[in-house]
Amino acid sequence: MSSTTAKSTPKATQLSDQEIQQTYIRLQNELQALARKIGELESEADEHSLVLTTLDEALAEDPDRKCFRLVGGVLVERTVKDVNPALRTNRDGILKVMSTLAEQYKTKEKDLDAFKREYNIRPVQQ
Numbered sequence: 376m377s378s379t380t381a382k383s384t385p386k387a388t389q390l391s392d393q394e395i396q397q398t399y400i401r402l403q404n405e406l407q408a409l410a411r412k413i414g415e416l417e418s419e420a421d422e423h424s425l426v427l428t429t430l431d432e433a434l435a436e437d438p439d440r441k442c443f444r445l446v447g448g449v450l451v452e453r454t455v456k457d458v459n460p461a462l463r464t465n466r467d468g469i470l471k472v473m474s475t476l477a478e479q480y481k482t483k484e485k486d487l488d489a490f491k492r493e494y495n496i497r498p499v500q501q
Contacts, residue, residue, distance in 0.1 A: 395494050402487045409480045416473045423466035430459050 390398070433440050438456040445451075490496070 390494075395496070399487075399490065399494075399496055402483065402490060406480065406483050406487060409476055409483060413473055413476050413480065416469050416476070420466055420469045420473065423462060423469065427459070427462055427466065430455055430462065434459055 430442070433442070433455045438454065440455045441452055442455050442458050443450050444453055444458050444462075
């Protein structure tokens with residue numbers, strides 16, 4: 376886990392060693408959760424891009440070609456020209472959410488680093 380040694384600052388004396396450890400673990404878990412979510416969204420965006428590449432080829436050949444799309448667990452029949460813009464909008468939304476989560480990750484990472492410096496937390500060597 377980690378070794379905690381509180382400095383003699385006013386803020387450091389407000390938290391017990393157990394509270395410091397709990398806060399440190401909570402911050403680490405929040406970082407890991409954000410990283411997992413970003414990874415999931417990256418996979419989803421990649422899948423959207425792959426499908427869009429295929430649909431762009433079909434759109435060039437025959438815009439009225441049938442395609443199927445899963446909407447809320449139901450497979451619906453549409454045309455390529457109808458699905459392509461909706462799929463592109465979804466992918467763009469996913470990319471925006473990813474960038475927002477990446478900013479949140481950087482902020483949380485800075486918070487964790489500041490917390491580690493403030494309480495002189497260093498990882499335990501195994």
